[in-house]
Amino acid sequence: MLTFQNLSYSYRSGYPVLKNVNAAVSPGICLLLGENGAGKTTLLGLSAGLLRAERGAVEFDGASPGDRLPSTMSDIFYLSDSWQSPFKDIYATARFHGAFYPNLDFDMLASNLEAFGLTGHEKLKSLSLGMRRKTYIAYALALRPRLLLLDEPANGLDIDSKKELRRMVSRCIGDDQTVIISTHTIADLEVLYDTIMLLHKGELLLSVSTADISEKLGFVTSSMPVQEALYMETEGACFNAIVRAESPYGSAIDFELLYSAIVSGKAPEIIEILKEDGKQ
Amino acid sequence: MENNKISIHRIGLLYKFYSPAIRLLLIISGTVLLGAYALCLYGVVMTRQYFNDGPFFLIYSMGAGIAGWVYMAGPFILPMVSNRALITTLPASWSEKCIFIFSWIFVVYPLYLAVLWYGATGICSLFTDAAFVNDVMMTHVAEMTGGLDVRTMAQSSQTFNVLNNMSMVALAALVIVSVRRNRFILGVVGLIVCSFVAWLIGMVVGIVVVVKSQFIEQAAAGAADPEAFAQELLNEIAGAFPYVGIFSGLLLIVCIVLTIRKIRIRQC
Incomplete structure (x- = not known):
């Protein structure tokens, strides 16, 4: 489990990037949301050991x-x-860099590359941004680390590749793995997320499982204003609203709407609802 | 944790990780070193043939200088892998990274150069007795100067030379692990600056020796035995080597300690 305890981080200039972040991320796929400059990359850097916590602590399985x-x-x-x-190609990368990762699965790498239409022997320098990105994603998943941090994985990928990425992530990620995906294009991997963390101006506003969201909130699209809406937006002639969940089976989560509702601060009761039973 | 003790296996993996850069450096430096040896050999053969005539001594010196610079190239495998995030997060401890870097720059790489140099010397010695270029040139200089004992001075400067070269390599390594951008270029700049400082120190030592030996007064008065006077001057210079050696040794220690500190903090 990845935990953040009273985590704060500032740049050398003194600008605070993260302010007192507290959260625990269980194995599964976690969506990390936040506007540009919210502190997502810093949080990933701290989780990866690239940066060191200024105050508070980051721990992964106690270390x-x-x-x-x-x-x-x-x-x-x-x-x-x-x-x-x-290195010149991804197989050379796997040989020289992947040797440090005991769980590297060469068969998985080969099948991931094949799914993206790559052989793995393409020279990395001659690949386009999107092709290179696909190669690296195939490699990152094949490393099978217990904590995988992906920053904008779908960046530069075409529509088919995004679909393939979705299949690949669901196929490759094991039950014991924790994956944090920071992205602005939520829809790419929408159905896969187990938890969501929402950062806003360096503060963690929300850290909750998607199961809890589905259980407690409903996402409604209507041609008429929704009376009991906790938050509502108009999009053309439609009204998109968040309401208290009526059905115990939950409904599909509109992550973008939830993000807007929480960041706008117009619906503080949403956070209260999600906090109920100490689930936040 | 058992897994976090210094592991020979992981140090081996670091060598493997850097192996494309190491291979490239070995090819380039090997070629340059053999070229430098060829220059030295040509300079020696021609100097012997034409004695004092022509620029052949300079050609030898140029070859020897290039060979010296090749040794300094060891730390430059580090900036060849430019992705700092990748290196920082590489699953190897800072102590393993230190062992890798220092074993490479102070043991493995110099050993490779020595094998090449002495290999070339061995092969060439089958064809010419000028193959032992430094020895031959030393003898030649002694002959040129009418029996001046340059060999003793060269031998007494050997430790100083080794320390001086090691300190320069350590300084290049320090610069490379300290800077975040343009590590290759700044490493080269560090080496050039360090060479300049070494040259400056050499000049100061020379001036001190000249002043101490009353060279100018004796030369103006016309020394009775110029060869004995020159020998005395050489001995004076050789006497200064321990002090310069101590300085180089201190610089080496400081650079190594600071490099370890940097690697410990940033793991690069």
Whole structure:
């Protein structure tokens, strides 16, 4: 389990990026949401051991990634949006870099690459941004780290590749793995998320399981204003609203609407509802 | 944790990780070193043939200088892998990274260069007795200067030379692990600055020796035995080597400690 305890981080200039973040992320796929500059990349960097906590602590299964112990680091992989392999192709990367990761699965790498229409012997420098991204995603998933951090994984991917990415993530991620995906294009992996963390101006506004959201909130689209809406937006002639869940079976989560509702601060009761039973 | 003790296996993996950069450096430096040896050999053969005539001594010196610079290239495998985030998060401890870097720059790489140099010397010695270029040139200089004992001075400067070269390599490594951008270029700049400082120290030592030996007064008065006077001067210079050696040794220690500190903090 990945935990953040009273975590704060500031840049050298003193600008606070993260303010007193507290959360626990269980194995599964977690969506990390937030506007530009909210602190998502910093949070991922701290989780990956790339940065060290200024105040508070980050722990992954009881060990601090900031200590950069080999036993911890071989369980964590962070695919940032600027991640570049210094090797000629992805198989060379797997041979030279992947050797540090005991769970690397070459068969999974081959099948992931094949699913993206790649052989793995393409020279990385000659690949387009999207193709390179696909190669790195295939590699990151095949490393099978227990904590996988993905920053905008679908960036630069075409429509078919995004669909393939969705299938690949659901196929490759095991029950013992924790995956945090930071993205602005929520729809790409929408059905896969188990939890959601919402950062706003360095503060963690929400950290909750999607099961809890579905159980407690309903997302409604109507041609008429919804009377009992906790939050509502208009989109053309439609009204998109968040209401208290009526059905115990839940409804599909509109992550973008939920994000807008919480960040706008116009619906504080939504957070209260989600907090009920101490689930936040 | 057992897994976090220094592991030879992981140090081996670090060598494997850097192996594309190591291979490239070995090819380039090997080629340059053999070229430098060829220059030295050519300079020695031609100097012997034409004695004092021509720029052949300079050609030898140029070859020897290039060979010296090749040794300094060891730390430059580090900036060849430019992704700092990748290196920082590599699952190897800071102590393993330190062992890897120092074993590479102070043991493995110099050993490779030595094998190449002495291998080339061995092969060439089958064809010419000039193959032992430094020895031959030393003998030649002694002959040129009418029996001046340059060999003793060269031998006494050996430790100083080794320390000096090691301190320069350590400084290049320090610069490379300290800076975040343009690590390659700044490493080269660090080496150049350090060479300049070494040259400056050499000049200061030379001036001190000249002043101490009353060289100018004796030269103006016309020394009775110029060869004995020159020998005395050489001995004076050799006497300064321990002090310069101590300085180089201190610089080496400081650079190593700071490099370890940087690696410990940033793991790069």
